[in-house]
Amino acid sequence: xxxxxxxxQRAEAKVQYDAFLAACPSRQLLDRLSDKxxxxxxAALGSGPDCAGGPAPMRFSELARTLAGxxxxxxxxxxxxxxxxxxxxxxxxxTVPVTVHYELTDLGLSLHAxxxxxxxxxxxxxxxxxxxxxxxxxx
Amino acid sequence: xxxxxxxxQRAEAKVQYDAFLAACPSRQLLDRLSDKxxxxxxAALGSGPDCAGGPAPMRFSELARTLAGxxxxxxxxxxxxxxxxxxxxxxxxxTVPVTVHYELTDLGLSLHAxxxxxxxxxxxxxxxxxxxxxxxxxx
DNA sequence: CAGTATCCAGCTAGATACTG
DNA sequence: CAGTATCTAGCTGGATACTG
Numbered sequence: 001x002x003x004x005x006x007x008x009q010r011a012e013a014k015v016q017y018d019a020f021l022a023a024c025p026s027r028q029l030l031d032r033l034s035d036k037x038x039x040x041x042x043a044a045l046g047s048g049p050d051c052a053g054g055p056a057p058m059r060f061s062e063l064a065r066t067l068a069g070x071x072x073x074x075x076x077x078x079x080x081x082x083x084x085x086x087x088x089x090x091x092x093x094x095t096v097p098v099t100v101h102y103e104l105t106d107l108g109l110s111l112h113a114x115x116x117x118x119x120x121x122x123x124x125x126x127x128x129x130x131x132x133x134x135x136x137x138x139x
Numbered sequence: 140x141x142x143x144x145x146x147x148q149r150a151e152a153k154v155q156y157d158a159f160l161a162a163c164p165s166r167q168l169l170d171r172l173s174d175k176x177x178x179x180x181x182a183a184l185g186s187g188p189d190c191a192g193g194p195a196p197m198r199f200s201e202l203a204r205t206l207a208g209x210x211x212x213x214x215x216x217x218x219x220x221x222x223x224x225x226x227x228x229x230x231x232x233x234t235v236p237v238t239v240h241y242e243l244t245d246l247g248l249s250l251h252a253x254x255x256x257x258x259x260x261x262x263x264x265x266x267x268x269x270x271x272x273x274x275x276x277x278x
Numbered sequence: 279c280a281g282t283a284t285c286c287a288g289c290t291a292g293a294t295a296c297t298g
Numbered sequence: 299c300a301g302t303a304t305c306t307a308g309c310t311g312g313a314t315a316c317t318g
Contacts, residue, residue: 027179028268029261034175040166060280071312076281086271097279098318107267114253114260121253122168128246129167132225199300210292215301236299237298 032085037078039115040067045088045104046112055112057091057103087111171224176217178254179206184227184243185251186258194251196230196242226250 032038041063048056049066058066064075079102082088087108093099104112172178180202187195188205197205203214218241221227226247232238243251 028265029257030175030178033257034173034178036169036173039169039173064280072281073283073313074311077311084272084275085268086275087268092280095279098281100280107264107271110264111260114257117253117256118168118172121250125246125249126167129224129226132246133223136223136225203300211301212293212303213291216291231300234299237301239300 032081035078035081037067037070037074038082039118040070041075041078041082041102042087042104042108042112042115043119045102046109046115055104055109057101060100060102063102082108171220174217174220176206176209176213177221178257179209180214180217180221180241181226181243181247181251181254182258184241185248185254194243194248196240199239199241202241221247 043051044063044066045058046055047053049058049062060075060079063079064070064072067075070078079088079090083090086105088102088104091101091103093101182190183202183205184197185194186192188197188201199214199218202218203209203211206214209217218227218229222229225244227241227243230240230242232240
């Protein structure tokens with residue numbers, strides 16, 4: 001065999017990739033933020049239903065309404081993963097029917113600061129992006 | 140018909156959802172950052188191949204190596220969208236074979252600051268997340 | 279109200295082959 | 299070197315129905 005096959009080279013690349021991941025912790029959080037509902041839930045819990053207030057606990061149905069368009073499945077899945085990661089707390093009040101509140105933890109709040117930063121950047125620069133897009137498409 | 144069907148309620152929700160999107164500009168950037176390769180490319184161009192230096196122009200193959208594991212297709216697609224959005228510049232040097240450099244624009248650099256913030260947050264808090272995860276799984 | 283369970287359509291992204 | 303083109307497997311996430 002004179003040289004590596006394409007498949008072998010790919011396998012090799014995967015190993016290097018894993019190493020790159022291990023060396024760059026940002027990747028792990030990235031996978032979290034890459035889930036669009038995660039970011040939206042954090043934004044909702046951190047900024048309130050109107051996307052402009054302060055942090056506030058919200059009920060399941062309240063979140064579902066605020067993020068209208070999210071399926072129950074995705075909302076549940078997202079909230080579970082956030083709870084598991086210690087970013088939100090889940091509080092069950094045994095009324096009939098049951099009432100459940102979700103709230104950002106301190107850790108979640110610190111992440112919210114980043115999300116807020118992203119939002120601010122978007123508001124400041126999104127028109128630049130739109131303009132660049134128009135120029136690119138026109139040319 | 141006494142009440143709305145489930146399908147009608149869903150259609151209604153979609154409209155509200157669109158309104159929510161329009162009211163919250165963060166969503167547009169979110170879609171951008173939700174693409175994991177976008178964030179990684181910005182990080183690579185902004186922090187250098189070793190993920191620790193300063194902003195530096197990089198060649199196509201250099202990016203492919205740094206983000207080992209990315210397919211040519213995804214890398215090309217990602218770079219095109221970033222170019223279209225005015226976040227990176229594409230410079231072709233007519234050597235044989237051709238040489239292409241990618242570099243962050245000022246706009247791209249300002250976005251990189253956010254990515255850097257995310258990275259720093261990850262380094263500061265990722266162990267908390269891991270601990271929370273272990274506690275959740277153990278209980 | 280706040281889920282869980284199941285099914286499946288659609289899109290994403292990987293593999294592969296070819297080009298200037 | 300830096301792409302483009304094509305095919306397709308697999309996974310994501312939506313729709314729907316059911317439960318404590």
